[in-house]
Amino acid sequence: MNVLVIEDNNEMNLMLKLTLVEFGYHPVCFLSAAKAIAYYRQNYHSIQVSIVDNILCDGTGEQCFFDIIRINPDAKVVVISGSDLSNTFDQSLKNCSVPVLKKPFPISRLIACIEKTGGVIP
Numbered sequence: 001m002n003v004l005v006i007e008d009n010n011e012m013n014l015m016l017k018l019t020l021v022e023f024g025y026h027p028v029c030f031l032s033a034a035k036a037i038a039y040y041r042q043n044y045h046s047i048q049v050s051i052v053d054n055i056l057c058d059g060t061g062e063q064c065f066f067d068i069i070r071i072n073p074d075a076k077v078v079v080i081s082g083s084d085l086s087n088t089f090d091q092s093l094k095n096c097s098v099p100v101l102k103k104p105f106p107i108s109r110l111i112a113c114i115e116k117t118g119g120v121i122p
Contacts, residue, residue, distance in 0.1 A: 003114065004050040005029040006036040006064055007080070008057045012103075016051065019107055025114070033059035037067045044072045049114050054081035065098070076117035080105070 030036035054061035082103040099113040
């Protein structure tokens with residue numbers, strides 16, 4: 001199962017990559033929102049779940065989330081954040097039943113969120 005990771009913190013990006021590999025997932029990781037969305041636009045059919053950080057150096061998790069949904073309305077997304085979400089973004093995520101993980105979070109919660117979105121490894 002392919003998982004798109006959009007996280008601009010290099011250490012967190014690497015930790016997510018290693019963890020996902022350990023649990024049997026195939027992460028495709030990006031530090032840049034723009035590069036990640038360009039990749040997703042070309043490869044969305046092969047991405048089962050996207051993990052999006054809320055604050056990115058070249059964009060916002062909110063913009064990435066809506067870009068992903070515009071490209072693929074059926075996309076499965078998990079949002080991770082070290083800060084509070086804007087009220088409108090928080091409400092949008094609740095309306096769409098998108099899981100939000102507040103950093104720091106236990107790995108078990110991340111895996112549970114991925115599985116909740118339908119990202120179960122066969």
